[in-house]
Amino acid sequence: MFAALVPAFGVTGSVTQLYREHERQLAQEWRVQAEIARRAGDRDGAVHALQSALRFSPGDATYTFALARALLEAGRTVEARAYFRTLWEREPGSGPVNIELGRIGAREGDTTDAMRYYHNAIEGSWREEPETNRRLARLELARYLVRQGDFTRAHAELIPLAADLPENISTTIEVGNLLLAADAPDRARTVFESGLKRQRRNSALLAGAGEAAFQLRDYAAAAAYFARARAAGEDSESGREHAAIATEVLRGDPFQRRLRAAERARRARQAYDRSLARLDQCPPAEAFREQLDAMRPRVTLRALQRDSEIVEEVMDLSYRIVLAVGDRCGPVTPADEALLLIGRQHFEP
């Protein structure tokens, strides 16, 4: 029996070796099939091929990962998560696995899971370009949190990103835009302006800086940035609109410093006329019209030059009329929007 052990081991070893080799070959063939299917847009075919590959190479992390990705692309999230979880249990610190689980959590609106796995990915191990991948993971998480309207947590992700921006200007632009979307225009402006130090004529940076300045009510800077952005080729609708509003604010604000009295009076009169015109466009609001009519004798250029309180009264009434009419009659012109912003800045600081 002892003597028979040697040939028995030899035969079994050869048989299993031969079979293992065949299995490896089949696994590779199915992997290639999966890639062909994926490129042809046949997502189910890719999944099927990878499942077959995995049958011959069970536990292979590369095939498992590829299968999980393919399942995700085919919309089979539950199965994909099961495979990613299996990989995660084997290597909880894997950056690529954690980011995929984070994406699944984000896709399903499960903020706890998304936060947990994205943070694992940020702190996890990456075989290639670890810094870039960690930054991208954080950026993805910030994007998700902004989408969810969770600005406080979004700030916690965006602030470290803003503090360590790469040379790549597109990341700077995205971080700036996310900060804008997360209601942090001051930080956004800093990010855009830091980018402008490297690329002075980058239209997206200029537009972003303009938008940040606009939200910060620095209309002079906003108008200047928007003008430079337009000159650099930026032509977005919101950019044009905000540029026009900023220009109107600069042209129509009677409370600007160092304005001559005549100019202040002209701007107040202009606001009075504008609110009157808005009332004509919209179904009459009798209370406002009576107030305008009562004020009319006092709204002369001379009176407005002489008495700054009349300017205050005119602007207050005009602001309230534009606000009320805007609510009832929908969109307003840039001039009306400017009047609103002037009123908001002055009466609701």
Next chain:
Amino acid sequence: VTTRLRQLRLPELPEAHLFLLLALLIGIFAGLAVVCFRVAIEWSRLALLGSALEPAWYRALLVPAISGLVIAAIVQLIFPTARGSGVNQTKAAMYVYDGFIPFRTVVGKFVTAAMAIGSGHSLGPEDPSLQVGAGLASVFGRKLGLSRDRIRLIAPVGAAAGLAAAFNAPITAVLFVIEEVIGTWSAVALGAIIVSAVSGAVVSQWFLGDQPLFRATAYHLSEPTELLLYAALGLIGGAASLAFVKLVLPVRARLLALPTWTRYVQPAVAGLLIGVIALRAPQVMSAGYEFIDAAMHDQYTWSFLALLAVLKIVATGLSFTSGTPGGLFAPTLFIGAMVGGAVAGLGRLVLGDLAGSTGAYALIGMGTLFAGILRAPITSVFMIIEVSGSYSIVLPVMISNTIAYLISRRFQRHSIFDVLGEQDGIVLPSMEEQRESAVPHIEDAMEPPAGAIDAAVTVDAALERADAESREWFLLNLLSGKWVIAPVAGMRELQAEGKGALSIGSAMGLATPLPVLYADQRLDTALELIADHPVLPIVHRANRRQLIGIISLAHILASYRRGK
């Protein structure tokens, strides 16, 4: 080389030691055979069904039927003993054929089961592996000229090795063989069975790796109320077990009653029907471990899992009743995993989020169906613990398995293996009945202590008492704690010799001590020891000088009569 090997011959070993060494070698050889068997299954599956996870429709439809024809011809013409799963055949070898399993059966089982499972018949490789291991052990035992008793024991030793190598779970293999094949905890066999199971599993892992057949998921019980859902799993699992057994047994009996020529086509017809099922659910083909894994990892909806459970019951019923060689072990686990997964999915739908994962329910479902169909309750619990590597799972497993086992017992009196044996014309001992039969004990037959006498009493005094009590003997308690029979006739002789003043202890002290008994011993022990003694003393275990009863042959017989 042969000369050198002869020079290295082992010294003469006692048979018990040789038996252990043989168990080790049997484990290794059985492990090697099972590795080759599993590779053979995979090769035949690749050749017959292709390498895709789910075979092309025409292969799924035709291959089981065509291979069924070929397998039937091989079984009927060359290997008639290769039919069935292998568990009963191993039991028959042990209890009926003095441990004899022909090598031809081993080869036949290997070839036909590999073809059947590889071609998609809904059967598993574990039971055939068990028989292959037992067969190899039997061949080696005979070659080495072991005694008849040892050869009879060697078959289960090989069976454990084969099962351990196939399922990669030595504890499960040991328990299954003890619970289902041997039926008792035999100290002689236990050591050898453990040694062979471990060596079989090690060899299997050496060649095939330690990858489990399916990836068990973590188990966690946070809400004790979830145990109710596991109890529900026990109920549903018990019903599914009954459905399977009630399908298999009558259908098999009817098919066996058909003319012999139909056995050439039964596997083909079964294969064709399985092919039709496979067009909708190819997962039911073969053992299906990869799909158990998929079910455990949330890859199917609960309704599809329920459908798979039903279809697998039908497919396995078809394959098994048609006499196609292959095992019930893997299909049982498959059905259990699907039932467990479906219960988890349904529970989630009705009750909301559950703490237990689908994988945990599927795992417990496997144990539940194992307890319900194969009626090996201890194995079913330890199998899940061994496969999951978690002891905390034991509570829900025990709840679910016990319920399923009791339901199965309530509605199906005899276990599936017992009935299968009867259908094959061999009445094998029922392990279940053996475990549960009420064994009479000495305390059931003994009488109150009578006739005891102290060693210090004189012969004259003892004779006076004998006359008063009309007694022919006394039970004499010596100071050493030994008991002897003091016959009254002998005392009279001593009195006649003028030794009436001597104490009985000094006069009778050289008599042969009686064997003593304890009240908790089995009654047959008393029968073995009583010989020609009029009575035997039953003493207290903590004080052998304290007589708590006596027993005679008449008492023993009276007790057996009462028992009937």
